[in-house]
Amino acid sequence: MEDDMEIERESKRRKSTPKEHHQPGNNLYSLPQEIALDIISRLHVKSVIQFRYVCRSCHKLSLDQDLANLHLTRALKNNDIALIFHCDFPVNNQLYFVEFSHQDHEKNVLRRIHTPFSSTLPEFRIVSSCNGLLCLSSTLVNDGPYVYNPFTRDYKVLPKSTEFQDQEVIIGFGVHPHTNEYRVVRIVYYWNLYELSPLRSLRFRAQNFPRSEVQVFYQSSEKWRVIIGDIPYKLDQSSGGVFVNGRLHWVSIWGKNHARRERILVSFDLSDELFREVPLPENHLYLIRHRYSLSVLGGFLAVVDPSNTNYGAQDIWIMKQYGVKESWEKVFSIGVYYVTTFQSPEMQQKYRIWKNVLDERFARVLCLLKNGEILLQYRWGALVSYNPESRMFKDLRFKGMPKFFHTVVHVGSLSQAN
Secondary structure: OHHHHHHHHHHHHHHHOOOOOOOOOOHHHOHHHHHHHHHHOOOHHHHHHHHOOHHHHHHHHHHHHHHHHHHHHHHHHOOEEEEEEEEEEOOOOOOEEEEEEOOOOHHHEEEEOOOOOOOOOOOOEEEEEEEEEEEEEEOOOOOOEEEOOOOHHHHHHHHOOOOOOOOEEEEEEEEOOOOOOOEEEEEEEEEOOOOOOOOOOOHHHHEEEOOEEEEEEEEOOOEEEEEEEOOOOOOHHHHOEEEEOOOOEEEEEEEOOOOOOOOEEEEOOOOOOOOOOOOOOOHHHHHOOOOEEEEEOOOOOEEEEEEOOOOOOOEEEEEEEOOHHEEEEEEEEEOOOOOOOOOOOHHHOOOOOHHHHHHHOOOOEEEEEOOEEEEEEOOOOOEEEEEEEOOOOOOOOOOOOOOOOOEEEEOOOOOOOO
């Protein structure tokens, strides 16, 4: 494949030392450094990586940390996104990406992402993407996260442990709001295995995690640190660990009062490392008793509320001022979209990534696009944009697009995993 040949050529270039062949006064390195960095930061991350191998001067300039920071800041501001597809067909656990633009998206072609750790992490799921880094978690064991930059191929294997094999582990991924170093948060629930039984009710089972703990891995460290000995919430892994405003967010399955079911919105602050409850919209009584999901739209925390009267329809609330209950505003109401792709139940069972990630939700709200449309992934493998003004849906197809996939919105960067 064309992308595999490109990967091979790049790999060969990496093994060789960049040669100096510039002419004085006729290259970027002759410019003031701040001007050169500003110019390079406007390139796509793939072009920056290629620029690295032009000459020694370019190589040195491309490794400047100021360039990485400037490039990331510009990409986030411009909402320059790529879509990463995690698929199981025709080969298990393959990653692909496409440079996404709402204009002429049909011309975009999927390219394969090389995973240099495939032999040590054969089965994985994508926890989330943040600042150009992916956090991957093994689906064979409840441990062993990887942090990976899919464009630079830089990755870090976090310390493993056999302590949590039979426990429930929830993982979150974000960056410290002041230092911009990434943090991996691991919440471990130690179940009472003697009292767990398929015959027990969900309420009884949820009450029986006799203890839990929260661990945090810091980018600059080499070990996990226990910061909280117990937490009063049973968090729902499928709610995603959404990162916004320096905090990770989950929906709890059960709150402090186990006598009744409460779907509370809970945050974990990566600055002071404390859990807090986030207020829901004023009419939240329906939300705390029903399944809702979380997203980030335009930099704001969003609650996706499935309609209680029209299956498949969704209301989207965003918190205009973080932490202020009165700032919740219902900004979108998305009607029912009828997915045209159909697969038999036998085919559905064969491909698990798209099905498991949706976690029985009808759709996932992915992001807000530059043109004001909303990007969604529906069941049955449909990627769709929704125009709130015209209330029209549009199927998105790319050359080489797999049939079954899990989509992650990603911003390409030079961020380092190590």
